[in-house]
Amino acid sequence: xxxxxxxxxxxxxxxxxxxxxxxxxxxxxxxxxxxxxxxxxxxxxxxxxxxxxxxxxxxxxxxxxxxxxxxxxxxxxxxxxxxxxxxxxxxxxxxxxxxxxxxxxxxxxxxxxxxxxxxxxxxxxxxxxxxxxxxxxxxxxx
Amino acid sequence: xxxxxxxxxxxxxxxxxxxxxxxxxxxxxxxxxxxxxxxxxxxxxxxxxxxxxxxxxxxxxxxxxxxxxxxxxxxxxxxxxxxxxxxxxxxxxxxxxxxxxxxxxxxxxxxxxxxxxxxxxxxxxxxxxxxxxxxxxxxxxxxxxxxxxxxxxxxxxxxxxxxxxxxxxxxxxxxxxxxxxxxxxxxxxxxxxxxxxxxxxxxxxxxxxxxxxxxxxxxxxxxxxxxxxxxxxxxxxxxxxxxxxxxxxxxxxxxxxxxxxxxxxxxxxxxxxxxxxxxxxxxxxxxxxxxxxxxxxxxxxxxxxxxxxxxxxxxxxxxxxxxxxxxxxxxxxxxxxxxxxxxxxxxxxxxxxxxxxxxxxxxxxxxxxxxxxxxxxxxxxxxxxxxxxxxxxxxxxxxxxxxxxxxxxxxxxxxxxxxxxxxxxxxxxxxxxxxxxxxxxxxxxxxxxxxxxxxxxxxxxxxxxxxxxxxxxxxxxxxxxxxxxxxxxxxxxxxxxxxxxxxxxxxxxxxxxxxxxxxxxxxxxxxxxxxxxxxxxxxxxxxxxxxxxxxxxxxxxxxxxxxxxxxxxxxxxxxxxxxxxxxxxxxxxxxxxxxxxxxxxxxxxxxxxxxxxxxxxxxxxxxxxxxxxxxxxxxxxxxxxxxxxxxxxxxxxxxxxxxxxxxxxxxxxxxxxxxxxxxxxxxxxxxxxxxxxxxxxxxxxxxxxxxxxxxxxxxxxxxx
Numbered sequence: 094x095x096x097x098x099x100x101x102x103x104x105x106x107x108x109x110x111x112x113x114x115x116x117x118x119x120x121x122x123x124x125x126x127x128x129x130x131x132x133x134x135x136x137x138x139x140x141x142x143x144x145x146x147x148x149x150x151x152x153x154x155x156x157x158x159x160x161x162x163x164x165x166x167x168x169x170x171x172x173x174x175x176x177x178x179x180x181x182x183x184x185x186x187x188x189x190x191x192x193x194x195x196x197x198x199x200x201x202x203x204x205x206x207x208x209x210x211x212x213x214x215x216x217x218x219x220x221x222x223x224x225x226x227x228x229x230x231x232x233x234x235x
Numbered sequence: 236x237x238x239x240x241x242x243x244x245x246x247x248x249x250x251x252x253x254x255x256x257x258x259x260x261x262x263x264x265x266x267x268x269x270x271x272x273x274x275x276x277x278x279x280x281x282x283x284x285x286x287x288x289x290x291x292x293x294x295x296x297x298x299x300x301x302x303x304x305x306x307x308x309x310x311x312x313x314x315x316x317x318x319x320x321x322x323x324x325x326x327x328x329x330x331x332x333x334x335x336x337x338x339x340x341x342x343x344x345x346x347x348x349x350x351x352x353x354x355x356x357x358x359x360x361x362x363x364x365x366x367x368x369x370x371x372x373x374x375x376x377x378x379x380x381x382x383x384x385x386x387x388x389x390x391x392x393x394x395x396x397x398x399x400x401x402x403x404x405x406x407x408x409x410x411x412x413x414x415x416x417x418x419x420x421x422x423x424x425x426x427x428x429x430x431x432x433x434x435x436x437x438x439x440x441x442x443x444x445x446x447x448x449x450x451x452x453x454x455x456x457x458x459x460x461x462x463x464x465x466x467x468x469x470x471x472x473x474x475x476x477x478x479x480x481x482x483x484x485x486x487x488x489x490x491x492x493x494x495x496x497x498x499x500x501x502x503x504x505x506x507x508x509x510x511x512x513x514x515x516x517x518x519x520x521x522x523x524x525x526x527x528x529x530x531x532x533x534x535x536x537x538x539x540x541x542x543x544x545x546x547x548x549x550x551x552x553x554x555x556x557x558x559x560x561x562x563x564x565x566x567x568x569x570x571x572x573x574x575x576x577x578x579x580x581x582x583x584x585x586x587x588x589x590x591x592x593x594x595x596x597x598x599x600x601x602x603x604x605x606x607x608x609x610x611x612x613x614x615x616x617x618x619x620x621x622x623x624x625x626x627x628x629x630x631x632x633x634x635x636x637x638x639x640x641x642x643x644x645x646x647x648x649x650x651x652x653x654x655x656x657x658x659x660x661x662x663x664x665x666x667x668x669x670x671x672x673x674x675x676x677x678x679x680x681x682x683x684x685x686x687x688x689x690x691x692x693x694x695x696x697x698x699x700x701x702x703x704x705x706x707x708x709x710x711x712x713x714x715x716x717x718x719x720x721x722x723x724x725x726x727x728x729x730x731x732x733x734x735x736x737x738x739x740x741x742x743x744x745x746x747x748x749x750x751x752x753x754x755x756x757x758x759x760x761x762x763x764x765x766x767x768x769x770x771x772x773x774x775x776x777x778x779x780x781x782x783x784x785x786x787x788x789x790x791x792x793x794x795x796x797x798x799x800x801x802x803x804x805x806x807x808x809x810x811x812x813x814x815x816x817x818x819x820x821x822x823x824x825x826x827x828x829x830x831x832x833x834x835x836x837x838x839x840x841x842x843x844x845x846x847x848x849x850x851x852x853x854x855x856x857x858x859x860x861x862x863x864x865x866x867x868x869x870x871x872x873x874x875x876x877x878x879x880x881x882x883x884x885x886x887x888x889x890x891x892x893x894x895x896x897x898x899x900x901x902x903x904x905x906x907x908x909x910x911x912x913x914x915x916x917x918x919x920x921x922x923x924x925x926x927x928x929x930x931x932x933x934x935x936x937x938x939x940x941x942x943x944x945x946x947x948x949x950x951x952x953x954x955x
Contacts, residue, residue, distance in 0.1 A: 097877035097896035100870075169801065194868040206901070210865040221713060 104189045104202040117198070125215060128179045130186035143178055150174015168224065176216045180208050261367055264805055265355040267337065272323060277303055283319045286341030286350025290316050299536045299550040300325040302424045305341070317343035318424050321354075325420040327597075327608050330412040331721065332357035332804075333712060338374075338413070342421050346430035348377040351417065358409050359704055359808035365822055369403045373410055374417075376400045382421035383431050388414055389641065404698065404821065408724040411634055422546055433547050433582030440622040443489035450566035458491045458620070459484040462591055462612035466523070469597045469608065479522035482568065483591050483612075486514040486575065488620045497563035504557065504575065513578040513585060515542065516559055518570035525572055526593065542578055543611065544589040551576045586626055588615040635723035646726050649697060653734045656685050656750050660742065660905070664941070667910040672918040678907045682749075683763075686756035694753025699727035700816040701735060701752070703793065703855040707800045707807055735860065743867035744860035745905030748850060749889075754816055755850050755904075758842040759888075765843035774844050782890045785852045786902060793858035813853060815839075846888045850904070861901035871898055871905070872913055874943050876921040883909035913943045 096103065107130075108120035150171050183203075190203045190211050203211065271280040278293035283305060290305035292313065297303070302320040306313040322338040330336050334357040341350035351374035353367075361367050377400075380386060384398050388411050391399035402410050425431040453459040462481045466474050486492040487508075492501045495516060504514055517540065519526055528539045537556070542549040559573040583589070590611040597608035618624030632640065639646060659666070659681045669677040693699050705728060712718065722729055731751075738746040748755050766774060777785065792813055800807035815835035818827050824835060838849045850857055877883070877896030884892035887909060891902035898909070916922040916939065925945055929936055937946040 094875075095878045095895040095897070097873040097875065097898075100897055100900060191866065193870070195866070207865055210862040210901075214863055214866070225713075 099192060099199075099201050101201045101204060101207070103192075104200055106187070106189055106200055109198070109200070124187065128182045128186060132186060143181075146174050146178035146181065149177060168227075169220075172216065172220050176212050179216070180205075180212045183212065184208050262353050262355050263361065263367075264357055267355055271354075272321065277301075277321060278319065281321075281339055281354065282352075283339065283341075285352050286339050287317055287319055287343075288349060290319075293319065296324075298424070298427045299538055299541065300423050300427075300548070302427070315344060317341060317349055318428060320420050320424050322416045322420045325423050326416055328412055328415050328419070329718070329721070330356065330358055331406070331408040331708075331724075332359060333708075333718065333721065336409070336413055336416065338416060338420075340417065340420055342382060342424065344428075344430070346382040346421070346425050348380055348382065348417070348421065351375070351377055357805075358406065359708070359804070359811075361406065361409065365403060365406055365817075369406070370409070370413075373400070373403050373413070377417055382418070382425045386414065386418060407638075408721065411638075411724060415634070419546075423548060426547065433580060434545065435582060436544070436584035436587055437626070438584050439488075439586035439616065441488045441490075442620055442622055444619075446490060446494075448490070448494050448564070450562070450564040450568075453484065453491065453494060453564060456617045456619070457615065458488070458617060459495070460591070460612050460614045462593055462610065464522075464524075464593055464595060464610045468610065469595050474523065477522045478595070479524045479526060479593060480520050481517055481522075481526060481591070481593065481612075482520060482570075483515060483517045483614065485585050485614065485616055486516055487585060488616055490620055491616075494564045495562055496559075497561075500560075500563075507557070508577065509579070511579070511581045513583050514557075514575055515578065515591070516562075516575050517573065517591070518559065518562065518568075519572035520568040520570050524595075527572065527574060537576070539594050540576070541592045541594065542576075542583070542589055543592050544583055544587060547580075547582050548592075549578045549580055549583055555579060585616050586621060587628060588613055590614065633720060635720050635726075638724060639726050642726060645697065646730065649693065649699070649727055650730055652685075652688055652692070653730065653751065656681075656746065657734070657738060659685075660746055660750070663907060663910060664914075667907055668914045668939075670907075670911045671915055672911060675908070675911055678911065682907075683760075685750050686760050689751050689753045689756040690760065693727075693731075693751070694757070694820045697727045698821050699725075699731055700754060700820045701728065701731055701747075701856060702811070702814055702816050703796060703859060704808060704811045704814075705732070706856065706859055707796065707804065707811070710797070711800065711804060739860055739863050739867065741868055742905065743864035743870070743900050743903060744857065745864075745903050747860065748854075748857055749904030749906055752850075754814075754819060755847060755854075757819070758839065758847045758849060761839060761842045762844075762846045770843060774846075776845060776888075776890060779890060779894075782851070788852050789854050789858040790861075792853060793855040796855055811855070813855065815849065847904070851889070851902070864901050867900055870900055871903065871910055872941075872943060873898065874913070874919075874921060880920050882918065882920055883912045886912075914939050916945075919943070 106120075106124060108117070108124070111117050111120055150173060184205065188203050188208070189200045190207050191197070192199045192201045268280045271277060274280060275295040277283070277296050283293050283303065284290050287305040289307050291308050292306045294304040294306070300320075301324045302318045305316045305319050307316050308314075318341070320340050320342070322340060323335055327335050336353055336358070337355040339350075339352040339354055341348065343349050353370055353374065356370070358370075361370055377386075380398065385396055386398045386400060388402045388407070389399045391397060400410075400414065422431060426433060448456070448458070450459065454461075459482055462479075462483065464478045464480075466472065466476075466478045469478050471478065484491060484495060486495060486501070486504065489501070492504070492514070495501075496504065508514060517526060526540050527537060537551045537553075540551070555577045557575040557577070559575045562570075590613050592609050592611040594609050615625065663678075666678045666681070670679075709722075712721070734751070735744075735747045749759075750756075762774070765771070776782070796807050796810055796813075799810060812831065812834075815831075815838050818824060818831040818835040819839070824832050838853075841848045873896060880896065884894075884896065888906055889902050889904045891899045891904070892909065893899065912918045914922075916926040916936070922939065922944065926936060928934075929945070934948060937948060940946045
């Protein structure tokens with residue numbers, strides 16, 4: 094029976110039963126940063142997707158490099174390529190997203206679009222933090 | 236099929252529009268010869284006579300900042316007509332694009348502007364939305380005006396001696412920046428040539444404490460300041476050391492001067508100064524660049540450093556230079572270049588703040604072109620070294636703050652409107668419970684009022700239509716150069732975006748798109764009006780399978796624009812004309828060339844017959860907001876029975892409810908129709924059935940709970 098109260102079927106991550114705030118936050122943080130899982134590694138499609146994604150990323154990097162924007166452009170290109178790769182990896186390894194308030198613990202299975210939204214939004218935030226950090230340290234010039 | 240054909244026609248119109256637009260973009264990202272900003276013969280590379288009518292010869296660049304003299308040949312020789320300046324020789328004030336508008340300015344010998352010509356700009360709004368002629372007309376307002384006048388954007392205020400200029404509707408930030416460029420450029424040259432007299436400031440009276448502070452103490456109390464420019468700031472790759480690292484301070488003050496120079500050198504220096512002269516020292520402790528300049532020639536001007544005090548700039552010639560052989564203060568850093576410069580002007584006063592300015596050439600890594608950039612650090616002699624301490628000064632408000640103050644009432648009204656929408660929506664349960672399937676006015680009254688205000692006040696009045704171009708601009712600003720002042724210059728868009736960010740995370744994009752977006756409101760209002768005037772029979776929805784395919788188009792548009800913007804912001808801005816916002820609100824349907832008018836009109840016309848076609852299928856902003864809406868905190872309510880019941884799905888204008896009764900939060904525009912059903916026991920089938928069952932059984936109809944069901948009747952055991 095379909096549950097119309099959830100946009101997709103409810104689905105629990107492996108750490109669903111974890112109690113304690115610190116443990117749960119730690120598990121969630123790890124989940125955001127580490128897209129792979131044991132079961133995911135067993136799927137070949139991720140490897141195939143990696144080739145596709147990395148090729149795409151390399152293309153973007155080279156185009157940007159050719160335009161004289163290698164430093165910042167290369168990072169953006171690779172980050173974009175990695176994000177494409179991460180979507181595919183997560184769909185195989187951790188195919189769920191959180192539903193409702195971020196402080197809640199409701200999860201559901203992710204559609205392709207859900208995963209694109211999740212990865213792009215998460216990586217935008219991570220990318221912005223990393224990029225601005227590197228820029229402020231003078232390691233990246235634009 | 237007719238809808239598809241219409242969309243195809245719109246795409247054609249858009250393409251034509253993009254082509255038509257390019258024809259008007261004369262100086263948008265125009266290629267300028269590199270020599271224009273470097274050659275002494277500036278007027279060999281640009282038509283200086285365009286801004287100085289009657290001139291037939293021009294001098295080489297002279298002065299600091301540079302300008303050229305314009306002459307007219309006469310029988311007896313040459314007559315000086317005025318001065319021509321290149322704005323980027325003088326200031327790098329950025330416009331909305333984050334880049335300066337390169338402007339050639341002519342001014343006669345009495346300080347009146349004779350001509351203004353935009354050579355190059357990067358303003359997206361002037362690329363397609365507003366014709367460049369508008370900027371030309373704006374600039375023409377300066378002709379004949381005196382450089383020393385108080386000229387501001389807005390209405391004239393004779394009581395405050397302020398001359399107002401008409402802004403360009405929809406390009407306020409651009410013209411505010413352009414006004415600063417005009418007045419600053421003209422003022423700098425006018426002061427050099429004696430048209431404007433420098434400000435005379437009261438001089439400080441110094442206290443000699445007799446102490447000899449060390450370097451660290453001088454740095455800590457502010458008597459010595461630092462100016463560091465990194466290689467990245469001038470467009471060079473990171474090299475592990477700064478481009479230049481300067482320490483500087485004011486030497487006339489005896490305590491500071493003796494501490495820095497030592498007693499002997501200080502006395503010697505003071506004996507060589509004339510009354511009204513001021514000595515400052517500069518040392519370079521690190522860096523790859525010289526502050527004196529390798530090209531300095533005897534009799535010339537040091538063109539890399541200057542002192543600024545408010546609008547007065549002080550430059551140094553070779554006669555203003557003394558050697559600095561060493562620093563006496565203990566703990567001073569080692570240095571590889573040093574100088575003592577003398578400010579010879581009564582306009583300068585150590586009692587007031589001043590800035591050391593380092594003038595550099597910034598390399599544009601994309602084009603390799605060099606542009607002017609300046610870097611500064613403020614100095615204000617500590618109050619302990621002056622009798623009476625530091626004087627009270629009132630710093631003028633920054634431009635963005637002036638705008639906020641001038642439009643305070645409107646800003647409050649706008650903010651109140653947005654807050655009201657959010658408050659009304661947060662009370663949605665109360666409103667939908669008061670509504671019925673046949674009478675949705677408790678909800679719609681608020682929504683329709685919101686639409687009308689959004690269209691009239693926000694859209695046509697304030698021109699505050701959020702757009703994908705703003706997202707692209709912010710994305711690039713985040714990467715390249717974030718300037719809060721730039722975004723604060725448009726208070727309504729600034730506030731609107733905070734509203735959008737907050738509400739998207741709370742409830743999804745629906746509150747903005749469905750209730751507050753001016754174009755979305757206009758689109759749906761037209762649909763409602765179409766129904767009310769008898770066109771309901773012609774109104775249609777696309778079949779759900781087709782809708783489910785076409786809704787992805789807007790995501791393609793969004794990602795396409797984002798990708799294109801990485802390679803060419805200009806092209807992305809052109810393609811962003813897929814949004815009819817500029818045509819509808821900023822410029823006006825009948826003020827643009829026909830492809831734009833046709834495109835916007837077609838979308839609005841189509842909106843009469845099908846609900847929000849642009850919002851559902853094309854809007855890149857909607858797509859961009861839909862993505863984070865996936866993770867909104869609070870969604871709409873559903874019941875288990877919704878999986879088989881189609882009652883609300885059939886009426887969903889956004890077509891956001893799927894065959895299983897699930898709401899697609901990315902597509903939902905929060906019209907609240909399904910929520911009205913949710914609580915209505917004559918409309919929601921499970922509730923209706925329960926109502927009938929209870930009525931038949933003679934059971935009371937208890938209130939409907941938050942779960943959308945009657946509160947269960949629990950039998951209470953009778954007392955024995």
